[in-house]
Amino acid sequence: MRTGPPRIALGAVVTCTLAYLLFPVLVVVVISFSSVGYLRFPPPSLSLRWYAKLLDTPAWIESFWVTLEVGSLTMAFATLLGVPAAFALLRLPIRGKAALNALLLMALITPSIIKGLATYLFFVPYGLINSVVGLACAQTVSALPYVVINVGASLKGFDATLERAAIIHGARPLTAILRITLPIIAPGILVGAVFAFLSSAQELLVAIFLLGTVRKPLAVKMWEGVRESVDPTIAAASSGVILMAVALFVVAALLQKRARRLYAR
């Protein structure tokens, strides 16, 4: 089954599909370096003018900060809530696990227009709208499943005998989890946290409803941008979002490495 015409045809089909999947990504990256303000791909020549425009426009800078604030808060909330929840869901004999899983799935797939409208209606009487923390609280709901799913998957792949070995050798259960289990599943936690950040940074409608009129996170700014003019600023801005996520990932990875070294002493 490894060779022969069917395999080659399959390879061709899959290559075409992957090209379709990735071509828009390439277009965005290339066009963010375009030298002209109209939609032209490939661009006539390359420049950094759209990145310069971003850095020169206080409104865009402000948007980066808002996204970073909301995103980091969301990431922190979702990780703090999600990691213990994943432990409980995977390891403890809990009643109604199916209902909890269904709740998580529901939080994941409920359309953001519904989340936005519902939270808005809920927040208005209490004066909770137009607050960065309020937005982060709402976005945590959608970010939580990413953390639970990723941590859950890591926990599933984790060899529990390592933890038991630590306990047999006299470690207290909590110590064993903190020093053995958590460092080993750290990559899963990291991936979950970055997904949580990205889901917050890319969320548009909840942000419009809860924050849109006062401070504008990048998604809202980009949304307005793409409807006002089609110049490549938003392509450059989205590279910024990716950079932020990567930077967070690296920082978190370094912190985790350091923590592990401290523990190992």
Add this chain to the structure above:
Amino acid sequence: MPSPREVMDALPAEDARLLPTPAAVRAPRPGLLPLLLLGPAVAWTFLFFLLPLAVMVWQSVQHDGLSLFHYRKLLSTPLYLSAIMTTFQISLGVTAGSLLLGYPVAYVIATAGPRVRGLVLLLVVIPYWLDYIVRSYSWMVLLGRMGLVNRSLIEIGLISEPLSLLYSIWSVNIGMIQILLPLMVLTLYGAMHGIDQRLVQAAAIHGAGPWQAFRRVFFPLSLPGVYGASLLTFVVSMGFYITPALLGGRKQTMISQLIYTLASDMLDWPLASAASVLLLILSLAIVLVYNRLFSIDRLWGGATS
């Protein structure tokens, strides 16, 4: 709407209780530990998700006291009905398209060696890093009147005038399938991963050609995954807002856009709430079917195992 606690109590206990895990054995008071670990997350979801939804449902049935006025209005106005129909139409097309394109990719990931598998998986998740706005923008660049597609077609002489590709059902489909394909592929792969390849080998040993082995053994075994991934893709595409708003024309207005217009332009909060509840019920119904067929537990392994 019942609280999660009530829902939990109503459900039969899982058989997992019979097999104590290490954590359970050493837990000092098993009664308290789950509450401690799960309580915050559940409380949070209740406060910032279920409660707001309840408020929205409540608003949608208010009209001089309790009434279904807004729902009747929604279902008797042709404009609103057509948005619902359009949503179904687009979601169906997008699901079918994603399945057609996604199945071969998932198949390759599931059956290839570790190297190819890693590479294709990596390529499939790359687009996740870009948000919907930018990915839709990218199609505006490509499909515009003077976009790459039109210019190439003119260059090779297939057409003499640029086609209007944007703001049509086509551009919406192309944009949405590109966004939903990773979800489709990863969910399909999660299911195909569990198929025992020895069964396919056994078919080959018994004289089946590769095509026959695929069609008679692998494909039927992958069908539950196909249904699951399709349901998931369908339900997610029903809630789309950004892509149809940027790539679609007036005729491609989906429910989310309708809700947004009702809420933020017409300030008709009760009607917007009613439309949201309708969309929510449709989504939940599909999720329930999904859960019945596959149990959501499958999600755990889906992305990584």
